[in-house]
Amino acid sequence: MAWRDDWRRVRAIAKKDVTTELRAKAGFNSVASLGVTILILLGLALGPDAEALRNAAVGAVWLATLFAGVLAFNRSFQVELESGALEPLLQYPGPRWTIFAGKLLGNLIFLTLMVTIVVAAGVVLFGVRIPDRWPSLLGVILLGVVGLVVLGTFYASMASRSRAREVLLPLLLFPMLVPVLLAATTASKALLGADVMHEAGAWIRLLVAYDLVFLIATFIAFEHVIEA
Amino acid sequence: MIPSSDNLRDKSTAAPPPTSIWLGFVSFGAVIAAQVYSILTSPAEGDMGHLQKIMYVHVPAAWMTFLSFFVVLVFSVKYLWQRRENDDLIAASAAEVGATFNGLTLMLGMIWGRPAWGVWWVWDARLTSTLVLFLIFVGYLALRAFTEDAQRKALWSAAVGAIGALNVPIVYMSVKWWRTLHQPPSSPSTLDPRYTMGLRLNAIAMLLVMVYFIRKRYEIARLERAAEHLAEAAAMGGR
Numbered sequence: 008m009a010w011r012d013d014w015r016r017v018r019a020i021a022k023k024d025v026t027t028e029l030r031a032k033a034g035f036n037s038v039a040s041l042g043v044t045i046l047i048l049l050g051l052a053l054g055p056d057a058e059a060l061r062n063a064a065v066g067a068v069w070l071a072t073l074f075a076g077v078l079a080f081n082r083s084f085q086v087e088l089e090s091g092a093l094e095p096l097l098q099y100p101g102p103r104w105t106i107f108a109g110k111l112l113g114n115l116i117f118l119t120l121m122v123t124i125v126v127a128a129g130v131v132l133f134g135v136r137i138p139d140r141w142p143s144l145l146g147v148i149l150l151g152v153v154g155l156v157v158l159g160t161f162y163a164s165m166a167s168r169s170r171a172r173e174v175l176l177p178l179l180l181f182p183m184l185v186p187v188l189l190a191a192t193t194a195s196k197a198l199l200g201a202d203v204m205h206e207a208g209a210w211i212r213l214l215v216a217y218d219l220v221f222l223i224a225t226f227i228a229f230e231h232v233i234e235a
Numbered sequence: 236m237i238p239s240s241d242n243l244r245d246k247s248t249a250a251p252p253p254t255s256i257w258l259g260f261v262s263f264g265a266v267i268a269a270q271v272y273s274i275l276t277s278p279a280e281g282d283m284g285h286l287q288k289i290m291y292v293h294v295p296a297a298w299m300t301f302l303s304f305f306v307v308l309v310f311s312v313k314y315l316w317q318r319r320e321n322d323d324l325i326a327a328s329a330a331e332v333g334a335t336f337n338g339l340t341l342m343l344g345m346i347w348g349r350p351a352w353g354v355w356w357v358w359d360a361r362l363t364s365t366l367v368l369f370l371i372f373v374g375y376l377a378l379r380a381f382t383e384d385a386q387r388k389a390l391w392s393a394a395v396g397a398i399g400a401l402n403v404p405i406v407y408m409s410v411k412w413w414r415t416l417h418q419p420p421s422s423p424s425t426l427d428p429r430y431t432m433g434l435r436l437n438a439i440a441m442l443l444v445m446v447y448f449i450r451k452r453y454e455i456a457r458l459e460r461a462a463e464h465l466a467e468a469a470a471m472g473g474r
Contacts, residue, residue: 161398165391169381178377179395182370183402186409193413209412217405224401228394231315235387 020109042075064133151191262443273433303333
């Protein structure tokens with residue numbers, strides 16, 4: 008039952024990361040607060056016209072998620088590096104991809120919680136009306152978060168170990184996330200409105216394809232990246 | 236699992252054969268000849284007048300951008316596969332040259348767009364994805380600049396190069412959808428046969444320049460690497 012052992016490794020790493028965050032809380036609290044702060048600043052910059060704010064809500068929420076989320080990814084590798092734990096982690100038996108999958112799962116939980124707070128703040132601050140198709144909207148948000156977390160975790164595995172990691176990660180990550188940003192914002196806007204052009208479905212398919220392509224690609228590439 | 240640094244050290248202390256100076260002369264001569272030919276033969280275009288001439292640099296530069304990104308992709312994957320240091324240096328050289336052509340494409344496009352469209356920039360699918368491609372190139376080069384260890388630099392940039400190239404068609408498609416679903420794209424202009432010959436000649440000339448630049452940059456990268464290895468060997472106790 009090799010896959011069962013692998014799955015246990017993945018879970019152990021994710022659990023370790025989540026536990027560390029739960030005990031310290033400083034990381035999550037500051038990242039989530041930053042997300043809300045960015046939203047407030049965007050509201051001040053774009054407001055106070057209620058209609059203008061409502062139109063900008065989707066873009067503001069996604070940008071706040073990107074800018075705050077990018078800080079979380081470096082952290083997940085940095086805590087390993089600071090305590091010299093990455094080397095022993097790599098020495099453990101078992102395939103290397105399980106480390107990536109564990110980190111990915113940990114970051115996914117972390118980011119999903121953060122996005123929940125940012126979206127809730129966005130709904131309140133920007134006066135968004137909850138649409139009837141809110142389950143689809145949740146699906147779009149989750150697919151967007153998966154895309155963000157997959158590439159964010161992968162690039163952080165390199166950037167966190169380089170000089171100038173603070174600037175390098177967004178520089179690498181943000182251009183790569185252009186399709187996610189476009190698909191997530193356009194699909195969310197369509198679902199919040201009437202979706203007269205029935206475009207949300209096409210964008211959701213694009214998000215699914217994007218997530219799958221980069222999930223596979225990063226899993227393959229991670230084994231090479233982590234050994235150096 | 237971890238390849239020893241010894242296989243990085245062999246071979247590359249030898250300086251590579253220098254790039255032929257003739258390739259340089261021929262490629263720049265070809266650019267001048269192709270430019271002169273196309274400027275003399277193409278009539279002033281109906282709507283754009285002589286503004287059209289910018290196409291003879293802009294379009295070949297755009298093609299070379301995509302071609303050099305393709306070179307980055309091929310040699311990045313090849314490096315991940317075979318771990319030969321020279322493949323990494325070729326990919327890095329192509330990325331630098333590609334970023335240059337990419338910047339040239341964007342600048343010329345904007346210079347053309349201002350009088351032709353009345354604005355410096357439109358969020359058109361091709362423009363936007365070329366800009367995103369430029370940003371991906373910038374990230375690749377920044378990663379190389381911020382990473383010291385040679386093997387790490389090679390492995391990481393190969394991964395970033397391959398994954399970045401994978402994203403290019405997705406970026407293009409998503410921006411295209413984003414545009415077409417919101418407002419009609421700019422109408423594609425069909426090319427008059429009187430302009431095609433000039434464009435072809437310029438593309439060939441630009442290809443020669445690209446090959447020369449990549450070859451020259453690669454030679455410099457090899458020399459730099461050889462110097463590093465020699466300094467390392469000297470520090471280890473002199474050989």
